[in-house]
Amino acid sequence: MKKNIHFISLDSILAEWLRDRLEQEPPQSAYAKGLLAGLRELLNDEASTLVLGVAGSRGNLSDTADDGIYAGELSIHPKSRKVLRQGREISLTPKEFDILYLLAQNRGEVFTKEQIYRAVWDGDFLLADSNIMAFIRKLRKKIEPNPDAPEYILTIWGIGYKFNDQL
Template sequence: MNRSTILLVDDEKEITNLLEIYLKNEGYQLLIANDGLEALELLQSNAVDLIILDVMMPRMDGIQACIKIREEKQMPIIMLSAKGQEIDKITGLSIGADDYVVKPFSPLEILARVKSQLRRYRHFSGNDVKSENEIVIDELVIHLTQHRVSVDKIPIKLTPREFSILYTLAVNRGRVLSMEQIYEAVWEEPFYESNNTVMVHIRKIREKLEKDPSSPQYIKTIWGIGYTIE
């Protein structure tokens, strides 16, 4: 039986009722909030493994809530939105969401994404790692078992998705990975040509890791090919 706790944040009763059925049927424990403020209150008193967060809500919307959550919490966040334009997806991913699903959606799709996010988060947070392990690249240290990153001994807060991308590049150090290779390794789904998701995440990682993101020390761009950690 799955014991992971999911916080579902949406003001549309039909959506929460539908997802509640599917998620509970898979054994997940569920907390439900109707807006961002209620979600933040629940996070103060409950241990949550993943958040499904709608964008358009009263009082505090999903964008504001995601920003507040990311100040302290690092669990996966899947954003839901009726807005499917590329700029809307980029905005959601830029503020710390790990995935972005456009309404209307299939409950089975959400369930698959939940399982994928939790599986990856458990792996990189150390629950599936049997021994202490670190990757050290100059002043950058990636602590695999603790799901932590530091630069010059200063802790860096990365989202689970950002951590996965950095890990993928680090374990392939010296190789140039295309956006397609990174996407399919991290998202575990087919890449489509106009997808800027990887580029957005790389930019956010650089902003957190680098002293000068415009001249990065760690993640290098190989124009026309992809990215590498040398």
């Protein structure tokens, strides 16, 4: 079974080495500049997490013109950090976007509240179930046509949350 997500810690030594290598010998890839920019943000403390994904569908390393994730009337664009429903932009906080993107990128995979915390917040954290529940509730109010009967972010009782893989 293929893993959908894997967390790897990156220290400053490795981040600096990767940055230097990309600056000295940039590969012929449309994504090299994005990775370099992300590494610079990490090293300048402008970002705390860098999320990497494979371009294309089904894990194929291929270029894609569109970076969007589409589900029903919802589209999520990670490069511009925009979310649209029926073509209208929805304003999300950075953490709301990160949670939504994590779930949507791993459609159908169930995440516990602790896994969501580890993916979205950096370093040590105080896990409070009500914290994640509050973020999910706010996110549903913004993206769901009917937040009381969610279509996108589904609750898996006793476990956590998943993004609907039937859309």
